[in-house]
Amino acid sequence: MSSKDQNSASILSFQKGRYVFTDHLEEVHPEGVTVPFLTAKAILMVSDDGLIKGDVATVKISDLILKQSTFIDDDGKVIEAHKLYVWPRNLGSTKEWTANKQEFLNEFVLNFPIEVISLDESNGVTWKYITPENFxxxxxGMDVSASFKDYVEHQNEYFFLRRPLKEPK
Structure with a gap:
């Protein structure tokens, strides 16, 4: 994974809707911020001022596992999202935290369709897995970008995974 500075204007925060993160999981170090965050490229269908928009964009994926975020499993059980991944032995090591988050996101989020159900004002989100068919x-009448149109035209070339069989952590 590359570690680089990105223009934060080109990185989207979550909105209510459906997402599949496909690739480009990267660590981002904004100027003046001590803890990096992670971004990834996603195919998304989100609600924006009553309109549903389809796009392909870079999204701040690490917000899925913030302390303020919530994961809902198939049985409706609510789990604090930061408890989904294994915390490092050295709690003071930013590098180890980031590596453990990347490992979790690679194994349990990339290529798995998810739905963001609600948003918290502190950047936290409530989310769950959905089926590839649902995604x-x-x-x-959806408003779509050119990159989303390309996804729709080649949808049969995309293979999305189903909810992981084993529980995270």
Missing amino acids: KKIPE
């Missing part, structure tokens, strides 16, 4: 249902 691939495209709403009528």
Whole structure:
């Protein structure tokens, strides 16, 4: 994974909607911030001022596992999202925290369709896994970008994973 500075204007925060993170999981070090965050490229269908938009964009994926975020499993059990991954032995090591978050996101989030159900004002989100079939249902009259149109035209070339069989952590 590359570690680089990105223009934070090009990185989206979560909105309510459906996402599949496909690649480019990267560590980002914004100027003046001591703890890096992680971003990844996603195919997304989100609600924006009552409109549903389809796009392919870079999203701040590490918000899924913030202390303020919540994961809902298939049985409706609510789990604090930061408890989904294994914390490092050295709690003071930013490098180890970042590595453990990357490992979790690579194994349990990349290529698994998810739905963001609600947003918290502190950047936390409530999310759950959804099926690939559910993700691939495209709403009528959706506002789509050129990159999303390309995804729709080549949808049969995309293979998304189902909810992981084993529980995280």
